[in-house]
Amino acid sequence: MTSDNQRISAAFARVSAAGRASALIPYIAAGDPSPAATVPLMHALVRAGADVIELGVPFSDPMADGPVIQRAAERAIAQGVGLTRVLELVAEFRRDDTETPVVLMGYANPIERMGQEAFAQRAHDAGVDGVLVVDYPPEEVDAFAVMLDRAGVAPIFLLAPTSTDARIQKIAQVARGYVYYVSLKGVTGAGSLNTDDVAARLALIRRHVSIPVGVGFGIRDAESAARIAEHADAVVIGSKLIETMEQAVAQAPAAQQADAAVKAAGDWLSTIRQALDQVKRINAPA
Secondary structure, rough: OOOOOHHHHHHHHHHHOOOOOOEEEEEEEEOOHHHHHHHHOOOHHHOOOOOOOEOOOOOOOOOOOHHHHHHHHHHHHHHHOHHHHHHHHHHHHOOOHHHOOOOOOOHHHHHHHHHHHHHHHHHHOOOOOEEEOOOHHHHOOOHHHHHHHHHHOOOEOOOOOOOOHHHHHHHHHHHHEEOOOOOOOOOOOOOOOOOHHHHHHHHHHOOOOOOOOEEOOOOHHHHHHHHHHHOEEEEEEEEHHHHHHHHHHHHOOOHHHHHHHHHHHHHHHHHHHHHHHOOOOOOOOO
């Protein structure tokens, strides 16, 4: 079994060895459309071409997330899914998949309630590979980053269009696995992409950051994913994936809703992977 922090680097190495321009990282909210469907959904995403899975930890006040992901979190919370259940779901996924990296994405409050040390150890034990906490500023998270690193869990951080050189340099010091560049100002699922702006910002980020740089926010279809993949080490896509599952659930009989959501997610993500596989990288890093 590959050790935790190595799974992320191994995933990016496989992408490079296959001659692919960019990794594919789908985001889903743990517990949505249901706790029972989460692990089958994760496996379906892997079959559809996911290289890494970002698993959202449901939180009642997801300030960085737009309405689509907020609804997903609310549905999960209504079914009793919190941080402990999320870790159980990762452990269940690991019984059949010891290769695909799983990155938890969420907020500080559930981790603070559990305790940072306890969380780092429990994340390791469950098979978590990375943790991205939206509201932990990198300037204030040195101790937590060390706890994660010691546990073999990569501390992952967001960069934004407004990030200063000083902020980028700080994140370069503490980040492991990959960094996540938020391509738009605002919340998840908002706005439209300017690929030239993204490419220019990635060039600036790479002056300081040596690990892979993924790009998310505003990627909603195969065309926008392919345009970003020309420049990014990974394409992160969440809101449109969740919308696709919502539509499938709305159209299915109650007894078939979970299966319909899983199938729709896998079918849609496979179209994104097919588009990415056709992309040639522009100005690939050495």
